[in-house]
Amino acid sequence: MDSMNGIILSLILIAPLVGAAVILLLPEKGKLPAIVALITSLFTFLCTLHLPAHFNSGAAGFQFVQEFTWIASPDIHYHVGVDGLSLWLVVLTGLLAPIGVLASWNSIKERTKVYYALFLVQQTAMLGVFVSLDLMLYYGFWELSLVPMAILIAMYGRNLTENSSPKAALRFFIYTFVPSAPLLVAILWLYAKTGSFDFATLQVAIGTHAFSTAALCWLAFAFLVAFAVKVPVLGLHGWLPDVFSEAPVAMAMVVAGKLGLYSLIRFHVGLFPVQARQAAPWMIALAAIGILYGACLALVQKDFWRVLAYGTIASLSFCTLGIYGFTLAGFDGAVLQTINEGVIGAALFVLLGALYERFGTSTIANYGGLAKKTPALANLFVITGLALVGLPLFNGFVGEFLVLSSTFTGVSKGWAAAATIGVILSAAYLLSLVQKIFYGPESQAVIAYPGKDLGFREQLVLWYLALIMLGIGICPNILLNGIESGVQQSAGYPTLSEQMKSNASSFVVIAQEVRKGGK
Amino acid sequence: MNFWFFLLLSILKVALVLVVFLTSVAYTVLLERKLVGRIQNRWGPSRVGPFGLLQPLVDGAKLFLKEDMIPAGVYKPLYLLAPLIALGCSLLSIAVVPFGEPITWRGVKLFEIADLNIGLLIILGVTSISVYGIALAGWSSNNKYSLLGALRSSAQMVSYELALGLSLVGVVLRTGSLSLTDIVKVQSVHGIASWNIFGGGQILAFFIYLTAAYAETNRAPFDLPEAETELTGGYHTEYSSMKFAMFFMAEYGNMITVGCVATLLFLGGWTSPFGDLIPPPQNFFIHALMPILWFVAKVFSFLFLYIWVRGTVPRFRYDQLMGYGWKYLVPAAMLNIVGTSLIMAVFP
Amino acid sequence: MNFDVVPSSWYLILSALxxxxxxxGFLIKRSLITVFMSIELMLNAVNLSFVTFAHDWHAVKGQIFVFFVMMVAAAEAAVGLAIIISIFRARATLNVDQIDLMKL
Amino acid sequence: MNTALQSVPDIYRILPEVILTLTGVWIMLMDAAMKPSKSRRSLGWVGAFGVTAALYASLGQLSMPAGTAFFGTVQTDAFSVFFHVLICGIVLIALLLSLDTLPADQHHRGEYFALMVFGAVGMCLLTSAVELLVVFIALEISSISTYILAGYRKNTGKGPEAAIKYFLLGSFATGFLLYGVAMIFGATGTTQINDIAALIPVAKSPSLVLIAFALLMVGILFKVSAAPFHVWTPDVYQGAPSPVVALMSTAPKAAAFALLIRIVYGGFPMLKPMWLPLLWAVAVLSMTVGNLAALRQENVKRMLAYSSIAHAGYLLAAFAGAGTSGIAAAAFYTAAYSAMNVGIFAVITVASGYDEKLPLIGDFRGLIHRAPLLGGLILFFLISLIGIPFTGGFFGKFLSFTTASQGGAVWLPLIGLLNSGLAAAYYLKLVVSVAQTPAANSPVAPKPQIGVAAGAALAFATIATLVLGIAPSQVLGAAKASAQTFATSISAIK
Amino acid sequence: MHLVLFLIFAAFCLAGAINLLLQSHPINSALSLIVVMSSLAVLYLLLGAEFLAAAQIIVYAGAVMVLFTFVVMLLNVGEEEKTHGSRVAKVIGFPAVAVILGVVATIVLETQKHLAGVSLSDGVTTTQDLSRVLFHELLLPFELTSVLILIAILGAVALARKEGHS
Known part of the structure; x- marks a missing residue:
């Protein structure tokens, strides 16, 4: 199996593309495209599982590396590899793909060929972002990830009668494409100065003070903005609510969060530790306010997609908070929380998608007292909600706790308090959502509903996700070991170098303690 | 060379040529009427003066004295300008024609108003300008017959100018010069045998030139611009009296010019057809004037041919005219150029 | 002043004028056909410069350039006027300001 | 003439042009010989065959040493071959496209094909001409044939309008170009581009050289439709038949860019301090003006016209690069731009027909549902035009901006990329329109049929765009080799 | 003598050009242009380019401008309508023209010290000299012109022909 190590990442990248090509070539007959997509995504998922199985968490640097010259001049390499930081994100992406296919199984009825083909291309693009170690290659995948997303939103949006889904697609694209212009300029500038796009080379070059402080400031800022939009950080989140209410479920569940957060850690914090540190107070403030803002707005929304959108802003702000606290535990928590968010968000989307599919409306007021008719749906919703709220034993708890405690001890008690209030508020909005939809008096729509509960396919997916939530919650060390090695080695090396590296061990100890407490 | 002397002599030459030229124009008209009359088995003008010899003078007087009418709808500036252009161009090209041996007297060439290296090109240039006279006349008259006639005429002239120009290239190739004097000189040695039309092998070119020249001057069989049955008077329908006379004079002036050019280019110019067979006369005046006689004789025979054709060949239809010009004459002229250059390349 | 010699620059300035x-003319004339004539005027002006410079350098090439410009101008005139005829057929006007089917 | 190239007969140096000319003449003769009622399709194939032959002939020129022919009037080198191949490729695509999309009742297709092929003669020659006289005539050959082709849709009124605008402004610019040539001739006594560079130091008057250069630039920048000389572009693209736009938005521009490179690098290398900022300014102006104007457009071809102005700006940014890298980047961008632009116009032609049944962006609504292949291709080319990675458009832009930032103008890529963001907005209008579900009342053109020839044209354009994005090494290598030509010639002068 | 001729014909040129702009009827503009062209022919003669002078008359005055008048007549184009036109073009155009003229004039005057004067006696280019260069060194452009003219003929026919006729 070790012989696979050299090519496994390329295999992961190519498999969805091949699947997409096969779908395009096959006739559009019944469920055929969906089946091919499912097979492809499952295969890809299996491949991604190869990574943790053979990952050597003790070893330094990147693993499963594959590198060859793509274009000689300018010096662009095909250079892929994973470390602890990206390892689980790759697996998560692989995991969500079949779920996305299953979630689209019934909701996408027309033009399935195009849909699944684009879906798989999107898959490749996201995986590519996580594994690229050449900045140009990274940028390529980063941009590529926008296109299928935008087209899918435009083509398969929910409110096809109006122009809203094309508008959402446009908004999404412009929001994310425009800030990537400065990003590319920054990359090009770095290349002009160093003659390399290689992540490690650049990291060293920046670490050895090859550039002026002002230049680095601008570069870091360019990187930061591009990623912050994609997260999205408060203030740059304008695209998110629209996309959440318009995008097909399978797309909406992957659009926000992990790409941006990963990029922040790897390329902003990782490449520009000093500048990131300078930006940290602002980012922390934004994140803390973002948690409060998201949770507050989520409370007052009338549309459940928007509740979810603002809730997502809140939980992603949590991750940001963890990153810019610059503590090891915070990093661990942020990465873990990113993964959690992916899993929980996926589950929520599937659940709300199921509701939407059945009732054709996303206005909360149209629901009420559904729990009696669809107990399975209600149960799963509650479980997922509790995971999101951060009930102990669920995955959300570990991440939130790591972030909050590290913020409290390492950064600022005030912001930590604010974030904690945010947590409470998010519990409030979720519970009120559950209350309004599943309990209380039955609404007209619910009375008229014949009472079909979740199907086998949906239950399978949701229980599976719930299991994962529980699994991570109970033994987060499986993930955290890898994540921590990654954080220390790649993002950690320059980041923690100045004051923290000296007492890094103590932080590790604290983190261990925290984790023990978590259990 | 004294500048003032040069000026004086030039003015003299111009005046003399002008008088002779205009007189010959007048008598060409008479010649035509007489000849056509004979061809059609009638007398032609015979009442005024002996054999009607004074007829042109009377005609001229009549046209001068007629009431000068300008129709109401015309565009006046151009309406007045057009006959001037026509006549002016007709008179202009005679300036570069050498009538006799290049005898210089105190630095001034006697039998030529202006000696230019590119005399041939000047003639072509002036010919090409003369289209304007007709075109503007037709357009400014504000009359559909005039306009149609003018359009026909200018199209015809522009088209045939091409064939005409190309037909001359063979001659120029043989001579290696654009100077009319030089062109005549190379034809002088063996008399008729060295004329371009025979010895030079330019008979095809001559035929093309002849045809194109008929079309250029709007003469039968290509006189479509003024085909009475369709267009009444063509471009000069609205013209009368003196202005009409100008067009009339221009047409016959052009005939003479064309004849002069044909003589110079193909028929050996002022040289005698016997070449060196007859020794050159010793007397200076005879030596100087004999060539002029030859020249006049040759031009006269060319004019005779002109009128003969008019009397015998029927008019072409317009599409036939265009087709003939583009499909036969132009290719033939090109063929002539290729042939001449080939021969010159093989037998340098 | 020598009446037989004119400075080359006079020719060049005439050409510039x-x-x-x-x-x-290109800017102010409103009939397509006169606009086109203005272009011909520009080309003629350029030709004068060429001939002057050719005289100055005693280089035949300048004159030949003019010769080619003339040929090209003739070709352009043929095409341009054909276009003008076809536009007149389609729109029955030659006014530049009315040739505006494609304005916003 | 140096001794090395005496072994190569002159005729081989213009072999592609000779082949193209003969093809054009042959098409005309066949056209005349055929019965009027007979289909002219075969003539299009003859043209395509001739263009392909010319393409191979120019590739064959690579094997001969770089050098001039015909008394130093044309020069074949890696540079000219690069652009020859590019232009022949474009013309081939345009011909194939026309074969299937020209209406069947179009009687004069023979002339149409002949004009395209003859136009290619001029464009090809423009890239190898080193004598301004040849440049001038080649430019006119390419321009006049495109003027005519632009006015080919006579029945709409828009066709002649497009032609007259193109023609008048084109001739106007030619006037400036010629005036520039006259000035440079006056200053140096020569019109041979390589000699100019050598003679500028001893020119009669340095200011004469400057004004000459400025006038030349006006003429050439007009031909590449860079702002502020771009006003003709939208109207012409809108009025001309779509397959012709596919040709004229790319091939003559590529040729004009080749000329620009030859003139600024070959003829005026020592004026670099002057033309560099000038070209930068033009670049920035072009992209900004082009993109801002494109935002407001509703007509697809008009929008793409403005976008092509913007692309001229991106391309000019490459000139900022030092020496060879700048030339290579510009050459590469030209290729990438041509591939995707000819591609998108090809798709639009196939989708909306020669007569443009779908003029507005809104008319394309739901195309992907009706004709998935065409819709997908439109999306693909638009993605390339936006500059998304793994397409030619991205890599070209990337190279151009890399070169600019290496040349020291970091702000240029920044402006350029912000402009790309702006551009994305209007490209996306079309993307979204194509991807949307068709409205109930949207005009439904007959389902487009893709014939063999048009299919081949689309395939060529798609493959070219993809290859330029994913595996550009080969083309980039060729671009670099062509840039090397200049490096040697510039150093030879110094 | 030379100076006088130059002044006369330069004046003709300018007067013709200005008249071209002032006249509102295309035919008058065309005639003004013919005056310009013919005067230019004389100036060419003064500059020793006699072949060009003749060619100027034959090609420009005799062929190109005939085409113009021909089209004016054929379409029966009337007086120019007085529409205001593009203001932008004028606002930018006129200053630009003034600048171009000013710059060129300054440069030319400055260059004058490097240029020789023009007199009647020096440097008449014979047609032979011209042809020698034309058919030898510039053979390629000469041959190319045939392609150009072929295109022009083709295009003129294609454009001017009415649709529906074959």
Missing amino acids: LFSLGVI
């Missing part, structure tokens, strides 16, 4: 007049 004609060129400018051509450009102005």
Whole structure:
């Protein structure tokens, strides 16, 4: 199996593309495209599982590396590899793909060929972002990830009668494409100065003070903005609510969060530790306010997609908070929380998608007292909600706790308090959502509903996700070991170098303690 | 060379040529009427003066004295300008024609108003300008017959100018010069045998030139611009009296010019057809004037041919005219150029 | 002053003047056909410059350039006027300001 | 003439042009010989065959040493071959496209094909001409044939309008170009581009050289439709038949860019301090003006016209690069731009027909549902035009901006990329329109049929765009080799 | 003598060019242009380019401008309508023209010290000299012109022909 190590990442990248090509070539007959997509995504998922199985968490640097010259001049390499930081994100992406296919199984009825083909291309693009170690290659995948997303939103949006889904697609694209212009300029500038796009080379070059402080400031800022939009950080989140209410479920569940957060850690914090540190107070403030803002707005929304959108802003702000606290535990928590968010968000989307599919409306007021008719749906919703709220034993708890405690001890008690209030508020909005939809008096729509509960396919997916939530919650060390090695080695090396590296061990100890407490 | 002397002599030459030229124009008209009359088995003008010899003078007087009418709808500036252009161009090209041996007297060439290296090109240039006279006349008259006639005429002239120009290239190739004097000189040695039309092998070119020249001057069989049955008077329908006379004079002036050019280019110019067979006369005046006689004789025979054709060949239809010009004459002229250059390349 | 010698620059300035007049004509004339004539004027002005410079350098090439410009101008005139005829057929006007089917 | 190239007969140096000319003449003769009622399709194939032959002939020129022919009037080198191949490729695509999309009742297709092929003669020659006289005539050959082709849709009124605008402004610019040539001739006594560079130091008057250069630039920048000389572009693209736009938005521009490179690098290398900022300014102006104007457009071809102005700006940014890298980047961008632009116009032609049944962006609504292949291709080319990675458009832009930032103008890529963001907005209008579900009342053109020839044209354009994005090494290598030509010639002068 | 001729014909040129702009009827503009062209022919003669002078008359005055008048007549184009036109073009155009003229004039005057004067006696280019260069060194452009003219003929026919006729 070790012989696979050299090519496994390329295999992961190519498999969805091949699947997409096969779908395009096959006739559009019944469920055929969906089946091919499912097979492809499952295969890809299996491949991604190869990574943790053979990952050597003790070893330094990147693993499963594959590198060859793509274009000689300018010096662009095909250079892929994973470390602890990206390892689980790759697996998560692989995991969500079949779920996305299953979630689209019934909701996408027309033009399935195009849909699944684009879906798989999107898959490749996201995986590519996580594994690229050449900045140009990274940028390529980063941009590529926008296109299928935008087209899918435009083509398969929910409110096809109006122009809203094309508008959402446009908004999404412009929001994310425009800030990537400065990003590319920054990359090009770095290349002009160093003659390399290689992540490690650049990291060293920046670490050895090859550039002026002002230049680095601008570069870091360019990187930061591009990623912050994609997260999205408060203030740059304008695209998110629209996309959440318009995008097909399978797309909406992957659009926000992990790409941006990963990029922040790897390329902003990782490449520009000093500048990131300078930006940290602002980012922390934004994140803390973002948690409060998201949770507050989520409370007052009338549309459940928007509740979810603002809730997502809140939980992603949590991750940001963890990153810019610059503590090891915070990093661990942020990465873990990113993964959690992916899993929980996926589950929520599937659940709300199921509701939407059945009732054709996303206005909360149209629901009420559904729990009696669809107990399975209600149960799963509650479980997922509790995971999101951060009930102990669920995955959300570990991440939130790591972030909050590290913020409290390492950064600022005030912001930590604010974030904690945010947590409470998010519990409030979720519970009120559950209350309004599943309990209380039955609404007209619910009375008229014949009472079909979740199907086998949906239950399978949701229980599976719930299991994962529980699994991570109970033994987060499986993930955290890898994540921590990654954080220390790649993002950690320059980041923690100045004051923290000296007492890094103590932080590790604290983190261990925290984790023990978590259990 | 004294500048003032040069000026004086030039003015003299111009005046003399002008008088002779205009007189010959007048008598060409008479010649035509007489000849056509004979061809059609009638007398032609015979009442005024002996054999009607004074007829042109009377005609001229009549046209001068007629009431000068300008129709109401015309565009006046151009309406007045057009006959001037026509006549002016007709008179202009005679300036570069050498009538006799290049005898210089105190630095001034006697039998030529202006000696230019590119005399041939000047003639072509002036010919090409003369289209304007007709075109503007037709357009400014504000009359559909005039306009149609003018359009026909200018199209015809522009088209045939091409064939005409190309037909001359063979001659120029043989001579290696654009100077009319030089062109005549190379034809002088063996008399008729060295004329371009025979010895030079330019008979095809001559035929093309002849045809194109008929079309250029709007003469039968290509006189479509003024085909009475369709267009009444063509471009000069609205013209009368003196202005009409100008067009009339221009047409016959052009005939003479064309004849002069044909003589110079193909028929050996002022040289005698016997070449060196007859020794050159010793007397200076005879030596100087004999060539002029030859020249006049040759031009006269060319004019005779002109009128003969008019009397015998029927008019072409317009599409036939265009087709003939583009499909036969132009290719033939090109063929002539290729042939001449080939021969010159093989037998340098 | 020597009446037999004219400075080359006079020719060149004449050429520049004609060129400018051509450009102005291009800007102010409102009939397609006169606009086209203004362009011809510009080309003629350029030709004068060429001939002057050719005289100055005693280089035949300048004159040949003019010869080619003439040929090209003739070809352009043929095509341009054909276009003008076809536009007149389609729109029955030659006014530049009415040739506006494609304005926003 | 140096001794090395005496072994190569002159005729081989213009072999592609000779082949193209003969093809054009042959098409005309066949056209005349055929019965009027007979289909002219075969003539299009003859043209395509001739263009392909010319393409191979120019590739064959690579094997001969770089050098001039015909008394130093044309020069074949890696540079000219690069652009020859590019232009022949474009013309081939345009011909194939026309074969299937020209209406069947179009009687004069023979002339149409002949004009395209003859136009290619001029464009090809423009890239190898080193004598301004040849440049001038080649430019006119390419321009006049495109003027005519632009006015080919006579029945709409828009066709002649497009033609007259193109023609008048084109001739106007030619006037400036010629005036520039006259000035440079006056200053140096020569019109041979390589000699100019050598003679500028001893020119009669340095200011004469400057004004000559400025006038030349006006003429050439007009031909590449860079702002502020771009006003003709939208109207012409809108009025001309779509397959012709596919040709004229790319091939003559590529040729004009080749000329620009030859003139600024070959003829005026020592004026670099002057033309560099000038070209930068033009670049920035072009992209900004082009993109801002494109935002407001509703007509697809008009929008793409403005976008092509913007692309001229991106391309000019490459000139900022030092020496060879700048030339290579510009050459590469030209290729990438041509591939995707000819591609998108090809798709639009196939989708909306020669007569443009779908003029507005809104008319394309739901195309992907009706014709998935065409819709997908439109999306693909638009993605390339936006500059998304793994397409030619991205890599070209990337190279151009890399070169600019290496040349020291970091702000240029920044402006350029912000402009790309702006551009994305209007490209996306079309993307979204194509991807949307068709409205109930949207005009439904007959389902487009893709014939063999048009299919081949689309395939060529798609493959070219993809290859330029994913595996550009080969083309980039060729671009670099062509840039090397200049490096040697510039150093030879110094 | 030379100076006088130059002044006369330069004046003709300018007067013709200005008249071209002032006249509102295309035919008058065309005639003004013919005056310009013919005067230019004389100037060419003064500059020793006699072949060009003749060619100027034959090609420009005799062929190109005939085409113009021909089209004016054929379409029966009337007086120019007085529409205001593009203001932008004028606002930018006129200053630009003034600048171009000013710059060129300054440069030319400045260059004058490097240029020789023009007099009647020096440097008449014979047609032979011209042809020698034309058919030898510039053979390629000469041959190319045939392609150009072929295109022009083709295009003129294609454009001017009415649709529906074959």
